[in-house]
Amino acid sequence: MTELGAAELRFIEAMALHFERQGGTRIGGRIHALLMLADAPLSLKRIAELLKVSAASVSTNIRACMAMGLVEPVSVPGDRQHYYVISSEGWESRLRTAEEAMKAFVKMCRSALASPQLADKPHLREAADFCDFYLNEMAGIAERWRATRSARPTRTPKASKGRTA
Template identity: 55%
Template sequence: MRRNELSAEEEWFIESMGLFFERQGVPRIGGRILGLLLLVEKPLALGEIVGLLRVSPASVSTNVRQLQASGLVDPASVPGDRRHYYVFNSAGWDHRLELAVSAMDALGQLCQDALALPELRERHKLREAVEFCDFYREELSGAAERWRVRFARRTGTQSSSPSARQRRNATR
């Protein structure tokens, strides 16, 4: 990839990522930004992203903030340059797993709270939902741990570092 244009293959991948993430509830431009950042080796300035994707600066800025909140994009700096740069954060995959675990915690708790109400105590589908949430949360937690070990081996980082969830729970 040259810094000012994309190949047909790169454009295909970026557009496919946009469509994929759109189906996941992320704005298409967010998926396109992720696709672009997955392809580049160096940080990209906001203006470079705008130019390569041919979209508005406001759209890129808004979506980059959302991607930063999700843990998949990090800000970066280039010495001597005051522009805002961004990179794909590979550790963000771990954050995505943690978000899924948190979602199952919240859904399971909601169903348990409903079962505590006299009118809803005997609803078997609510009990099934709680059981599913427990099962899915356990599976996701195991997957997150296996990913951390694999990622640590690949990157040479400490596999014993606490997960986002463990850090969050330690502060409570």
């Protein structure tokens, strides 16, 4: 990528605000968006240049994106820099994270409902019932996604047309 166009910048900023609304950082959203648009792996230095932010900020936020399962490191033969791409398992990772959080929440609610002092709390029961419903509805979604994804024809990335990572 040489420079970012207007449409790319709009998407990057929209993703930054989305990440922030979800409790993340704007720069994390920008990094994720940039890597979604990239045709090739990007180095920390190049990410910082394209987003016009410090390399330290990119380094900190890339680790957070990796912890969320959204981004993964890759190597480029003959180059010692660190490069990054969107994780091929990122969407499933997000599903697993949401499911784990919901399971922990329902466990906490069910534990509280087991206490005689809290057993008759309707909001607590509704929260637990909703979580059970949600988890039942979500069961198997990752497998269905993989089946849908594998049934689609594979797309080959466009040639870079002189662009460099």
